[in-house]
Amino acid sequence: AQKVTQAQTEISVVEKEDVTLDCVYETRDTTYYLFWYKQPPSGELVFLIRRNSFDEQNEISGRYSWNFQKSTSSFNFTITASQVVDSAVYFCALRSGNQFYFGTGTSLTVIP
Amino acid sequence: EAGVTQFPSHSVIEKGQTVTLRCDPISGHDNLYWYRRVMGKEIKFLLHFVKESKQDESGMPNNRFLAERTGGTYSTLKVQPAELEDSGVYFCASSLSIYEQYFGPGTRLTVT
Numbered sequence: 001a002q003k004v005t006q007a008q009t010e011i012s013v014v015e016k017e018d019v020t021l022d023c024v025y026e027t028r029d030t031t032y033y034l035f036w037y038k039q040p041p042s043g044e045l046v047f048l049i050r051r052n053s054f055d056e057q058n059e060i061s062g063r064y065s066w067n068f069q070k071s072t073s074s075f076n077f078t079i080t081a082s083q084v085v086d087s088a089v090y091f092c093a094l095r096s097g098n099q100f101y102f103g104t105g106t107s108l109t110v111i112p
Numbered sequence: 113e114a115g116v117t118q119f120p121s122h123s124v125i126e127k128g129q130t131v132t133l134r135c136d137p138i139s140g141h142d143n144l145y146w147y148r149r150v151m152g153k154e155i156k157f158l159l160h161f162v163k164e165s166k167q168d169e170s171g172m173p174n175n176r177f178l179a180e181r182t183g184g185t186y187s188t189l190k191v192q193p194a195e196l197e198d199s200g201v202y203f204c205a206s207s208l209s210i211y212e213q214y215f216g217p218g219t220r221l222t223v224t
Contacts, residue, residue, distance in 0.1 A: 004154070033211060044115070045203065045215035091155060098168055100145075100213065102155035 002027045002096045006103035013082050014111050021077040021106045023092030029053075033095040034068065034075045039105070040088045051075065082110045114138065116216035118204050124222045130192040133219045137186070137206030143167075144187050145213060146179060150200040158202075161187060194223045 003026040013019045025034065032053045037045040049059065051068050059066045063080045079086055087110045092103045117136045125131050137144050146158040158177070159169040163184035172179070176195070181187040191198050201220050205213035 009152075037215070043121075043201075043217035045205075047212060047214070050212060093155075095211065098160070098210070099157050099171075100147075101157070102147075104152065104154045 002029075002094055002099070002101045004092050004094050004101050004103040006090075006092055006106050008106045009104070010107045010109070012109045012111060015084060016081050018078060018080050019082050019108065021079075021090050021092075021108070023075045023077065023103060025073050025075065025092070025094045025101075027094060027096040029096045035093040035095065035100075036066065036075075036077050037091045037093060038088045039091065045091065048077075079108075082108075084110050084112050086110050116204055116206050116214055118202075118216040118219050120219060121217065122220045122222075124224065125194055126224055127196055128193045130190065131194055131221060133189045133191075133202050133221070135187045135189070135204030135206075135216060137204070138214055141206035141208055141214075142184065143207045143210065143213075144181060145205040145207075146187070146189055147203040147205065148200050149203065149218075150197075155203065158189075191221075194221075196223050199223045 005024045034051045036048040039045050056068050065078045067076045089105045089107045091105045094101045119134045123131050142163050144161040147155045149155045157171040159179055160167045161181045164181050178190045199222050201218040203215055203218045205215045207213045
């Protein structure tokens with residue numbers, strides 16, 4: 001069965017701190033895709049990154065970085081030097097087969 | 113380029129009433145998806161259209177939910193009659209490929 005677990009329901013950090021959002025997934029497929037989305041207060045989900053199961057290279061985009069480890073079925077997301085604008089709900093998702101499977105989301109609050 | 117739009121943004125109805133949600137995908141996107149997020153839970157897949165055809169409706173909770181996509185353009189999701197457990201945020205997403213999705217802002221449905 002496919003499943004995505006985001007164990008952290010809510011996180012609060014002070015501005016400029018680093019924060020890591022955890023994501024653990026389950027799938028029996030050998031080919032799959034992992035995603036992170038950001039949901040700001042406006043409501044829409046904003047695509048951040050896609051990773052396929054054959055590419056375990058970590059990725060850095062500005063203050064954002066992602067650590068994909070197949071050995072632990074994890075796809076963690078780190079924000080460096082957090083800013084107030086990073087406050088949002090972040091969803092990890094798995095595409096396996098023909099469907100997307102989302103986690104329950106992690107609500108991040110960055111305190112100025 | 114206009115994004116995915118959804119109407120209404122918020123709907124409050126009484127149990128037993130009917131509500132119709134609308135989604136306008138990004139122009140040219142053949143794939144259209146409906147999802148639902150119940151408070152605090154994961155975003156769950158409802159169904160997937162390819163043009164006007166239902167590709168996968170395995171996530172539809174029961175026969176009180178009816179989705180249509182007229183002419184392969186906009187889509188509607190009707191709930192009739194609404195029950196309390198139908199409350200949540202209904203997201204629509206569209207895409208050209210199966211590897212990414214662009215989400216709308218969602219419709220918050222409250223059934224009282």
